[in-house]
Amino acid sequence: MVRRNTLKVTKFLALVTLLFFSFLMLRITLPYLSLERDVRFLQIKRAVIDNDGWRTAFFVHVFSSIFLLIAGFTQFFSPLKKRYSAVHKLVGKMYVVILLFISGPAGLIMAFYANGGWTSQLAFVTLSFFWLWTTAKAWLAIRDRDFVSHGEWMIRSFALTLSALTLRAWKFVLVMILHPPPMTLYMIVAWLGWIPNLLLAEWLIRKQYAPRILRG
Structure with missing residues (x-):
């Protein structure tokens, strides 16, 4: 009982923290709706701002990632899964499709132009690879109706x-x-x-916290 209550409190605090930073992320993102080239982060990307491929990838990645954050939260929200399973499945499918075919590839393109030289570029290329790979594994698992594996890979992806x-x-x-x-x-x-993030996800899975997280 104590362990279960501790997990609930931990999940609540984590959710509040993530919602706070999600709010900050939304505030950062909104100015980009203007599609102007001199907004915030773009001011230090003068070397590539005229590169149509990079600029398109940037805006695509920024806006699609907001959806992925919101969609990801809903996938671990128990009331939604229980009462609106069809919505849960639809949002989950959209998460996978948008990540694999839109946001993930756009992020990979951006990774090759990351600030900080090859060290940062390697970091973001590696992140993009694992992001795409874990999500693809989650999709393959649900296609094979391996719900346990699907849930674990979704935890890694999110x-x-x-x-x-x-x-x-x-x-x-x-x-x-x-x-x-x-x-x-x-x-x-x-x-x-x-x-x-990835190490924490792996620890939660190895410690068999994943089923409780997925139950919401």
Whole structure:
């Protein structure tokens, strides 16, 4: 009983934290609706801003990732799964399709132009590979009606989706504590933004917390 209550409290605190950073992410994203070339992050991408392929990939990735974050949260929300199973399945399918064919490939294109040189580029290319791979494995598992494996791979996939939030959270923390130079900071968070997520997801699966998480 104590362990179950602890898990519920942990999930609640994690949800509140993630919702807070999701709100911040939304605030960061909204200015890009103008499609202007001098908004926020784009101001430091002058070297590639005129590259139509990169610019298209950027806007596609930014806007589609917001949907993936929202969709991912709903997949672990018990009332939705129980009362509206058809909606749960539809949103899950949209998550997989958009990630595999839209947001994931766009993110991979962006990875090759990441700030911080080859260190950051390698980090984001690796992240893109694992993001696409874990999601493809989740899709293959549900196609074979292996629900347990599907759930575990979805946990891994969403852990990587959350890198959009955790990267910015780590950036905030590191700036507050260490004040590193901008490019050094970028090289650090390029790895720190997703590796702990994946390790935590794997730990939860290995410790058999996955079924409880998936039940909501």
